[in-house]
Amino acid sequence: MIQVKNLTKYYGAFLAVDNISFKVEEGEIVGFLGPNGAGKSTTLRILTCYQPATSGSATVAGFDVFKQSMEVRKHIGYLPESVPLYPEMRVREYLNFRGKLRGMDRAAREKAINHVTDRCWLGDFIDRPIGQLSKGMKQRVGLADALLHDPKILILDEPTIGLDHTQIRETRNLIRELAKKHTVILSSHILPEVEATCQRTIIIARGKIVASGSPTELRERIAGSSRLIAEIRGPQQEVQSALQGIEGVRKVDCSLNNGWNRLTIETVQGHDPREHISRLAIQRNWALREIRLEAGSLEEFFVQITARHAGLEA
């Protein structure tokens, strides 16, 4: 559905997007993850035909974004980061206006507006002037506008920024539902959100793609840095040195917590010493009240990989 090849964008002398390539298949939800200034918005703006690339190519729904701009625009629904709306228009008026721009006749527009009013929960304020709405409401209006003409592809730039937790959860559900019939590409710098909604994540930093894959795949890549957390009651020094001696344990950090030793154990990749630890505790007659494997989170991976990339650059 979306194919990007060697896309590069310079703003004057500043390199915003550096030779990136990726594909999005039909029906996928892909998350574009990256720190602020990484080039997410720029890439999305190129895909929506708002700005031209400096070099490289991109096709959306089979149409080239530069040469067949009108065709591309007919097939996409775009929600920009700033959610720009006309404050003097009422919500229904605005959606009507946008529907007309997309060539929808009156009957189609009415049906579509009723449909998006339901799905984006606009019912309460559909007749209110946009200038009077809260940020979350405006966000929903923007999303409704993107959905109005039932486009094949949705391009959402930071769709849950500024929403409260209930709204975030509902928007995520909505996006997940949409994916069944639409292709969605969304950008975010909030990791849990991308983890929760997207089937595949593309991590971008400083204009380059640094990693790509499903959240599970990415987590497997950092399995080596997973840790064990254990709480054992016993003499601190002995506990620490005993655990250090177990095969597969690389490093043991210990802190006292109300008479219990709270141990953070770094393991060697491929080893799972939990069984050894519990047996050891029983042998030495130490009480063991918690032992858990903390799987590396996407957050850690993200921080690592973007820091590593920044390090290379510096």
Place this chain on the structure above:
Amino acid sequence: MRNVVPLTERELVASFFSPIAYVVGCVFLLFSGWYFVTQVLVPGNEASMRPLFEAMTAILVFAVPLLTMRAVAEELSSGTIETLMTAPVTDAEVVLGKFVGVLLLYAALLLTTLPHVIILLAYSAAPIGVIVFGYLGLLLIGALYISVGLFASCCTRHQLLAAVIAMAILSIFTFLVDYFAELAGPGLRGVLMAVNVPAYFDEFTKGILDTKSVVFFVTTTVFFLFLATKVLESKRWR
């Protein structure tokens, strides 16, 4: 081109919601009313709207840019240009939609000066045809001023700057062209006389439908609308 209609509708809504339209309208009527009473409705004067029409063109040099400054500059500064330019709408349609919208607003403004005409006709036997042509001329010159104002509005995100740029361009071609023509050598003078806007407008106030004048206004209006479209397109490349 079918997108022009919704764009015009939206532009009308925006214009009538903006307090600027009403303030400018009131000030315009204030000045034109004053001119009408002191120059036209004076016993012994020729029964003609000409002094008023000529005064109006001067007032419009400042009034029209104030009406058009909002048109594109506001979209640029608020960011709504992004949703506009990613919809299946061409840049030309955007400019045309805004042009027709402001033109309709301007036409409404002209209509509010009809009481002057009614009063004049009540107290004299002024030839109606001449007045009609005068208004036609006002419409055409208004179209030109609006296209210049739109062009200026496309150039910047600061509305006030757009207004100033438009006023500057219009002033040069309305007030200063005679002065420059005097200073200029024979070659340049010919060029300057050809763009002497007040001269072309005068034909209308005399009741003459001169095709030269009509062509002048139509082509210069189209020219500035074309420039406006190009400037808007160029915004994408920044």
